[in-house]
Amino acid sequence: MGPTEAQLARVALEAAAVLVAALLVVAALKAASEGLRRRRAGAWVVVVGAGPVGLSAALAALRSGKARGLALVEARPRAALLARPQQVALQPRSLRFLRRLGLDVDNLEGCWEQERFFTRLGVFQEHLLSLLERHRRRLPLRICLGTKFSEDFLKKNLSSNWPNIVIIADGSCGESSTILGISPEYTVESCNAYGANAAIERPDQRQVPTPEIRAHGLYFDLSAYGMDMSNMRKGSSTPGFHLKIYGTFRNRYLALACPASDSKVVRFLRHTLNSTIMKNIFHQSFNAYKMDIEPRVNELTLHRIQCSHRLFEIMLSHRRVTAALLERDNVVVTIEGEAARVLNFDTGCGVNLGLRGLESTEELIYKVATAIDQHDIFEALAAKIQHSKQVAEDFKQNGLFAAMFE
Numbered sequence: 001m002g003p004t005e006a007q008l009a010r011v012a013l014e015a016a017a018v019l020v021a022a023l024l025v026v027a028a029l030k031a032a033s034e035g036l037r038r039r040r041a042g043a044w045v046v047v048v049g050a051g052p053v054g055l056s057a058a059l060a061a062l063r064s065g066k067a068r069g070l071a072l073v074e075a076r077p078r079a080a081l082l083a084r085p086q087q088v089a090l091q092p093r094s095l096r097f098l099r100r101l102g103l104d105v106d107n108l109e110g111c112w113e114q115e116r117f118f119t120r121l122g123v124f125q126e127h128l129l130s131l132l133e134r135h136r137r138r139l140p141l142r143i144c145l146g147t148k149f150s151e152d153f154l155k156k157n158l159s160s161n162w163p164n165i166v167i168i169a170d171g172s173c174g175e176s177s178t179i180l181g182i183s184p185e186y187t188v189e190s191c192n193a194y195g196a197n198a199a200i201e202r203p204d205q206r207q208v209p210t211p212e213i214r215a216h217g218l219y220f221d222l223s224a225y226g227m228d229m230s231n232m233r234k235g236s237s238t239p240g241f242h243l244k245i246y247g248t249f250r251n252r253y254l255a256l257a258c259p260a261s262d263s264k265v266v267r268f269l270r271h272t273l274n275s276t277i278m279k280n281i282f283h284q285s286f287n288a289y290k291m292d293i294e295p296r297v298n299e300l301t302l303h304r305i306q307c308s309h310r311l312f313e314i315m316l317s318h319r320r321v322t323a324a325l326l327e328r329d330n331v332v333v334t335i336e337g338e339a340a341r342v343l344n345f346d347t348g349c350g351v352n353l354g355l356r357g358l359e360s361t362e363e364l365i366y367k368v369a370t371a372i373d374q375h376d377i378f379e380a381l382a383a384k385i386q387h388s389k390q391v392a393e394d395f396k397q398n399g400l401f402a403a404m405f406e
């Protein structure tokens, strides 16, 4: 007598259960081996430039947990690098990002105002460099100060095994990406605003971090220069100017900006050939809004003001290619900081724009380090490029507003 239908059904059920169990075991094994592969995956990272962005990028690479080794190359020697006097204002978002990388603001020379932290570029860089140096025992780390980036450096510091990542943060005048054959083309876009900058150098003043000063709705009487001001009063439809005074007492910077318009004053200041007008505007604005404890600019010190001769259109230039795969060398390159995007107008917040781009660095390194094939690499690059475009777009929409107009 053959098996009954019920017996056949039970055997089929048992076979199916065994099959499912086997498939589950295979899937679990696959997942475990994929997990192991990902855990073990790592990339060699080279960072070019030890400015604020390059140093932060190096720390982000270490934080990704996927750097097998890291080399940082910087053209300036240590002393020159850490003596940079410019003041930087770190905004809350930058501070959150930097704290995750280990920044200890409480142990940094500087001052706070309205959730922003003001410090000196050199002090900030020294702190980041010391954080980086702490990792020396954990993984191969080469910090080459006073060394210019070259193809030779790259060959010596990259692994012969895939993957390798180069982060270029060599500033607005850097040429490292050109050395690697990356297109130097930029997209230049208007920020729909006009501006002018001034700097006052006073060697007798202190080089200490100082909160910035902002003033809004400024109007200038230009009748002394032949302009008819009769219809131009506060409260008229003509937008006023925004002024920011920042930097240390020794290196004072001023930024003047207004939304793009075709008003009489704006047209006049955009096209005037008389450079003393702008100088007088900065002179008077500085004296009106400076801190009480700092000296006024007077006839004797007027020559210390260096400024734009007229209002110019504020433009953001950003690289067309911000991330690429160099197939011949098997290297993924990403460009960051002022090497990737730069304004023709100093807002005093340049470092923050650079740090914004680094927010996708850990993800890029993780994705590249764990990539299985070129498809994964291109996906990682596409995400990085998208983020880079977003940073430029966000700046065009809100950046000047946040840095100057509010």
Ligand SMILES: Cc1cc2nc3c(=O)[nH]c(=O)nc-3n(C[C@H](O)[C@H](O)[C@H](O)COP(=O)(O)OP(=O)(O)OC[C@H]3O[C@@H](n4cnc5c(N)ncnc54)[C@H](O)[C@@H]3O)c2cc1C
Pocket: 048, 049, 050, 051, 052, 053, 054, 073, 074, 075, 076, 081, 086, 087, 088, 089, 121, 147, 148, 149, 169, 170, 171, 172, 173, 174, 175, 176, 246, 247, 253, 336, 337, 338, 339, 346, 347, 348, 349, 350, 351, 352, 354
């Ligand atoms: C006068 C002045 C005042 C400023 N004031 C302010 C301010 O108040 N607030 C603010 O936020 N920002 C300010 N900035 C802007 C700020 O300094 C920049 O936004 C910031 O430094 C950009 O950082 P980065 O790391 O992208 O580039 P950088 O700081 O320019 O760093 C690039 C580094 O790469 C190195 N390098 C270049 N080429 C090579 C190479 N081939 N090999 C190896 N290394 C290389 C350079 O030596 C440099 O150290 C000011 C700038 C200036 C000039």
